[in-house]
Amino acid sequence: GAGVSQSPSNKVTEKGKDVELRCDPISGHTALYWYRQSLGQGLEFLIYFQGNSAPDKSGLPSDRFSAERTGGSVSTLTIQRTQQEDSAVYLCASSFRTDYYEQYFGPGTRLTVT
């Protein structure tokens, strides 16, 4: 079946603009996760959803970052007033549930803030 999909695959934006990144999880997966991978850095957890609820937002770097999920499926990560340090690959993953189920990753969105 289809894997996790993300769009756009690449996004170049000017500093100060808002961006929206989209994630379509694997069908039937109730849990959805956002991570960020900066150049030379490991994967950094941002937020996860169980259904449409986000029990853990602890990884969001600042209040410029927000995420939502509707209908228990598609999720959008929004970054307002982008800064150059926001440049990174944003990865989305999904799993059947959160407990003891492996997470499957999408191809990511490469965000470049100029």
Add this chain to the structure above:
Amino acid sequence: EDKVVQSPLSLVVHEGDTVTLNCSYEVTNFRSLLWYKQEKKAPTFLFMLTSSGIEKKSGRLSSILDKKELFSILNITATQTGDSAVYLCASNAGGTSYGKLTFGQGTILTVHP
């Protein structure tokens, strides 16, 4: 704060060699440890380990977890150039961190022909 450390950070071998990648963790409310292979963008799932001493195997790859000593190893036998990638180890914890994966820095494996 949960912590995952991988070693070595990079490794260069020749085809046919056997490699062992290491992952140690300090995690509150540990639930599972996962291994991923990252070649371009998307990490690809390899193994999830929850119990000590039980080896998981897939072809030339195998992995085992030691919950007493808090580490895991990933073995690759008869390496091929297609094994060249970054190998990521991640821990999953319960409690307030439920659902979150904490990743190590990764091991960059390069396999020369």
